[in-house]
Amino acid sequence: MKTYNVAVIGATGMVGQRFLLLLCSHPWFRVTALAASARSAGKTYREAVAGKWAFDCQIPAGYADMTLYDAERDAEKIAGKVDFVFCAVNLDKEQTKRLEEKYARLEVPVVSNNSAHRFTPDVPMIIPEINADHLAVIPAQKKRLGTKRGFIAVKSNCSLQSYVPLLHPLKKFGLLRAAVCTYQAISGAGKTFDTMPEILDNVIPYIGGEEEKSEKEPLKIWGSVENGEIRLADAPVITAQCFRVPVSDGHMAAVFASFRDAPSEREILDAWVSFRGEPQLLVLPSAPAQFIRYFDQPDRPQTRLDRTEGNGMSICAGRLRRDGLFDYKFVGLSHNTLRGAAGGAVLLAELLAAKGFFD
Numbered sequence: 569m570k571t572y573n574v575a576v577i578g579a580t581g582m583v584g585q586r587f588l589l590l591l592c593s594h595p596w597f598r599v600t601a602l603a604a605s606a607r608s609a610g611k612t613y614r615e616a617v618a619g620k621w622a623f624d625c626q627i628p629a630g631y632a633d634m635t636l637y638d639a640e641r642d643a644e645k646i647a648g649k650v651d652f653v654f655c656a657v658n659l660d661k662e663q664t665k666r667l668e669e670k671y672a673r674l675e676v677p678v679v680s681n682n683s684a685h686r687f688t689p690d691v692p693m694i695i696p697e698i699n700a701d702h703l704a705v706i707p708a709q710k711k712r713l714g715t716k717r718g719f720i721a722v723k724s725n726c727s728l729q730s731y732v733p734l735l736h737p738l739k740k741f742g743l744l745r746a747a748v749c750t751y752q753a754i755s756g757a758g759k760t761f762d763t764m765p766e767i768l769d770n771v772i773p774y775i776g777g778e779e780e781k782s783e784k785e786p787l788k789i790w791g792s793v794e795n796g797e798i799r800l801a802d803a804p805v806i807t808a809q810c811f812r813v814p815v816s817d818g819h820m821a822a823v824f825a826s827f828r829d830a831p832s833e834r835e836i837l838d839a840w841v842s843f844r845g846e847p848q849l850l851v852l853p854s855a856p857a858q859f860i861r862y863f864d865q866p867d868r869p870q871t872r873l874d875r876t877e878g879n880g881m882s883i884c885a886g887r888l889r890r891d892g893l894f895d896y897k898f899v900g901l902s903h904n905t906l907r908g909a910a911g912g913a914v915l916l917a918e919l920l921a922a923k924g925f926f927d
């Protein structure tokens with residue numbers, strides 16, 4: 569496989585830092601530019617993240633002394649140095665859309681963690697194991713943008729990665745509806761225990777905008793490509809409550825599901841453990857060999873013990889049992905800054921590279 573040069577836009581943030589940890593030893597992708605806001609531009613990476621480097625390990629050698637670009641002002645310079653960019657910025661929706669479209673129009677593909685373009689009809693929102701076929705809308709998007717190689721592809725919100733991958737293999741049993749309650753880590757808000765002390769000994773039953781995303785985004789992921797756009801699915805219907813809990817990383821979900829023809833427990837377990845998506849078939853570098861890992865122990869998965877399963881890219885499941893109100897209930901777990909953010913974006917970029925979208 570050839571290697572591709574990449575920039576990380578938003579490199580100083582929680583997700584940006586994760587990108588650098590994942591990319592420092594990546595076999596296909598080489599970071600040749602780092603960018604953030606005008607506040608960080610001109611500083612070395614080490615200076616810009618002083619006091620906010622969120623990991624126990626050192627900043628990877630090779631990045632610490634790189635000088636940060638201003639993502640907006642220096643876009644042309646960055647475009648000249650890279651084959652594509654990862655984008656994870658803390659900006660409002662309109663500013664984020666403008667920034668991402670600026671790079672796409674400079675003929676640089678954008679692999680985004682941001683929510684701004686998730687409901688743009690010709691922008692694919694991808695969980696690589698589930699809807700790789702949605703990449704088929706990219707030619708229509710390029711036509712709209714007037715580009716030859718520039719486009720935007722996004723990953724979904726982190727919360728739903730703890731339950732949509734588990735519901736997806738069950739759709740064949742006539743999945744009608746699901747109720748989910750998520751227990752989400754503070755890194756999902758770009759925070760650590762130092763920067764979010766109010767979470768200690770506490771649960772906060774509100775995460776702005778999260779429940780709407782958790783209910784609506786799955787319908788785009790399960791949608792179909794029609795006339796150069798993604799048409800949203802109208803089922804299965806999901807209702808969600810999202811809580812912030814005092815854990816550093818890892819989003820857990822309690823899930824209840826109803827079916828038209830309820831399967832047996834054995835059928836559900838078989839559907840989970842045998843499920844493979846394109847990343848497994850293509851043996852992409854970040855793809856977990858086992859996408860869904862089921863735990864038989866009654867007290868697993870646990871956030872701290874199991875969030876790094878499959879290098880943080882597997883989805884953990886457990887506690888599958890019959891329910892008196894719905895048909896079944898179970899627990900899901902995924903790592904929010906790995907599978908749910910930087911890792912999911914790297915896997916999406918690997919899928920795009922393998923399918924020739926960066927050439």
Ligand code: NAP
Pocket residue numbers: 577578579580581582583584603604605606607608609638639640656657658659681682683725726755756757758759904905908909
């Ligand atoms: P964060 O820790 O607050 O970092 C924000 C980043 O955006 C910083 O690098 C910041 O640079 C940069 N930035 C701010 N204004 C900018 C501008 N005008 N131009 C360029 N860069 C600018 O946020 P985060 O948690 O990493 O999240 C980043 C994005 O990923 C958000 O859209 C978030 O919703 C999404 N996301 C996060 C998670 C998660 O688990 N954390 C999961 C999925 C998706 P400075 O340091 O210079 O200010």
